[in-house]
Amino acid sequence: MRVLWFLICMGIYVQGGFFFSEEREVAPATTQPPMDIAYEKSEALTLLNEIREAIGMNTLIQEESLDRAAQAHADYLIANHVATHDETPGLPKFTGVTPAERAIRAGYLSRQVSENLSAHNSDAQSSIDGLFSAIYHRFGFLDTWIDEIGVGVTQNPQGKKENAFVYVMGNSQINALCQERPFQGYGRYVYGICKEKEHKIAEKRFLKARDANKWLNPKLILYPYDGQTDVPPAFYDESPDPLPDYDVSGFPISVIFNDYFFKHVTLSSFTLSSQGKTLHHVRLLTKENDPNKRLTDHQFALMPLERLRYNTQYTAKIRYQVDGKSGEVVWHFHTKKPLYRMVRITQEETTVTMKRGETILLYLVPQNGHDMQKQVIFPDNVHITFLDNHTLRVSLLNNDCRSFDIKSDHYKIHVRIESSL
Numbered sequence: 001m002r003v004l005w006f007l008i009c010m011g012i013y014v015q016g017g018f019f020f021s022e023e024r025e026v027a028p029a030t031t032q033p034p035m036d037i038a039y040e041k042s043e044a045l046t047l048l049n050e051i052r053e054a055i056g057m058n059t060l061i062q063e064e065s066l067d068r069a070a071q072a073h074a075d076y077l078i079a080n081h082v083a084t085h086d087e088t089p090g091l092p093k094f095t096g097v098t099p100a101e102r103a104i105r106a107g108y109l110s111r112q113v114s115e116n117l118s119a120h121n122s123d124a125q126s127s128i129d130g131l132f133s134a135i136y137h138r139f140g141f142l143d144t145w146i147d148e149i150g151v152g153v154t155q156n157p158q159g160k161k162e163n164a165f166v167y168v169m170g171n172s173q174i175n176a177l178c179q180e181r182p183f184q185g186y187g188r189y190v191y192g193i194c195k196e197k198e199h200k201i202a203e204k205r206f207l208k209a210r211d212a213n214k215w216l217n218p219k220l221i222l223y224p225y226d227g228q229t230d231v232p233p234a235f236y237d238e239s240p241d242p243l244p245d246y247d248v249s250g251f252p253i254s255v256i257f258n259d260y261f262f263k264h265v266t267l268s269s270f271t272l273s274s275q276g277k278t279l280h281h282v283r284l285l286t287k288e289n290d291p292n293k294r295l296t297d298h299q300f301a302l303m304p305l306e307r308l309r310y311n312t313q314y315t316a317k318i319r320y321q322v323d324g325k326s327g328e329v330v331w332h333f334h335t336k337k338p339l340y341r342m343v344r345i346t347q348e349e350t351t352v353t354m355k356r357g358e359t360i361l362l363y364l365v366p367q368n369g370h371d372m373q374k375q376v377i378f379p380d381n382v383h384i385t386f387l388d389n390h391t392l393r394v395s396l397l398n399n400d401c402r403s404f405d406i407k408s409d410h411y412k413i414h415v416r417i418e419s420s421l
Contacts, residue, residue, distance in 0.1 A: 035123075035155040035163060044124035044151050044165060048141060051132070055225045056218045058147055060169065065107035066150025069095075070166040073102055073117070074152035077164040083119040103168060104195050106150075109178035111193060112210075116140050116167040124153075127165040132223070134238040135252045135285070135301045136294050140169075142221055144214045144258055148172050173209035177201050214260035221256040222316070226331035233308040233335045234388055240292035242285055243303055246369035248389065250279075250304025251335075253316050257298040268319040268326075270302045274312055281305045307366060307390070311337040340393065351414040359395040364411050366390055377407040 049059040076093040077083060087094050087102070096102035099115040116137055121127040131137040146169040156162035178194035178201075188203040224231045235249050243249055253272055257265045267286070272279045285301040287293075295301070300318075308314065317330045342361040343352050354360045364373060371390075378384055381397045382404055394406070396417070406413040 034157075034160060035153070037153050037155065040124045040153045040165075041151045044128060044153070044167070045149065047124060047128045048149075048167075051128075051225075052142070054228070055142070055221055055223065057142070057144070057221065058213055058216045060147060060149040061172070063108075063148040063150055063170065063172070066103060066113070066148060066168045066170055067152070068106035068150065069099070069103040069108065069113075070115075070150040070152030070168040071154070072106065072152070073099075073115075073168075074154040074164040074166040077117070077119065077166070078154045078156050078162060081162070083117070083164070085115055085117070099168060103170070108170060108175060109195050110170055110175040111195070111197075112174050113168055113170045114140055114143065114146070115169070118165045119163065120161065121163065121165060122161075124165065129232065133232055133235050133251060135242050135254060135303075136238060136240070136292070138223060138252070138254060139256065139295075139299055141167075142223065142256060143169070144217045144221070144256075144260065145171055145210055147213045148175075171210065171213065173212045174206070177205060177209055211260055214258060217258055217260075219258050219261045220329060221258065222329070222331055223254050224251075224333035226333070228333040230337070231308075231333050231335045232388070233310055234390070235303070236389065240294065242291065242301070243283070243305075243369075244291060246305060247372050248307065248366050248369060250306055250308045253302040253304075255300050255318055255329075257320075257322065259296075259298050262298065262322045264323055265298055266321045267300050268321065269317070270300060271317045272302055272304060273315045273317075274309070279304055279306075305369060308335050310335055310342060310363070345411055345413060348410065349412045349414075351416060353416045353418055354394070355418050356396065356399055359393060361387070362392040362394055362406070362413065364390045364392070364408060367410060371410060373408045373410070375409065379404045382406075 045060070045062060053059055072093065072095040073087070076087055076091070076095065079092040085099060086097055089097070096105050099113050100111040103113045104111065116131055118127045118130050121130060131141060148170050150168045152166040154164050174193065178199060183189045183200040183202045185202070189200045190203050190206050191198055191200050193199065193201055193206065232251050235251050237247055270284050272282060281304070283303045283305060285295060285303060287295045287297045287299070302316070313332055313334045315330060315332050317328070319328045320326070338361050340359045340361050342363055345362055345364045373389055376384060376392065381401050383395050383397050385393050387393055401417055403414065403416045406415065
């Protein structure tokens, strides 16, 4: 018999912490191949820019010093087997305690940077998917003031499943201001922005640079965006956790009101529906009720408290008032369509059939918001991987098997094998 332990991806946003997401390859016998670092770095930026472009946002330009800062921190994470934004002096590969210090050391002149990172992802796709599934991390990638980025990727050559993706983001116009002579005239100024903390910048010029990219972005930033497909159905834990009383829930739906265009925002309603039926088991996060006080008064997130269904179209709707005017937006997205036949498992003990040579998906429907599958037991002639914590991909390794059992934390599944396809 084999025991399959569910390994959990970890991602971190600039304020620190981690979230749990999906792991794509977790079978004990599976060996992670060497990662093509150059390809994954390029792919991560491509995927991120594809999302921003689909939303109508400005894309991010790769910047060499941010690249060096991101790569140096990725190297530090793997060298010390940690996942954190802060580095400890004296440890191998140390280049600076904070993201800002590391960016400065790498040659960036502005301390105005943000950082996202993830660990134990098999590729760039799973890194980006995981970070976008976590609401605080998502808002970091969808910030309207950034326009350049560096990406770092490192894989442990001894333990190839240990890897790190680091993203450091900045604003090119603020960085350019730090190359100029310090402000010496009369009037208001800011400091603490540049490499030399005493470097003064005229306040008006700083605010203009900070907002230079905001007007290029949509007034409303929706995610999942209108028409998006292949949206994951589930969200797992994030730290700090926006849903501390849930370990598994549905994929978050979010809206950002671009503060370049709007000053005062009031959200009247935020709903999610499917096939004409409104989902009522949801929680709306705002600046006022966010348990971690991370959201601004222009950011809102609708958190479905149950997993969304696979291969289903959903409709989101918001009604709002901004600066004395009312508005309404309706948009649609579609969740992932399984590549194989899927069987929903809802009973604690059940029997399913599969044809010889077939691969099937078993969706172990969560019994509650804390129902997490920690291990799966199955025979040696069966191959199983997790697509997420509740979805198993099952196939046979030989043709002699006529039946077998799968046992998880809460389910026992008898699988009968029928004639070949």
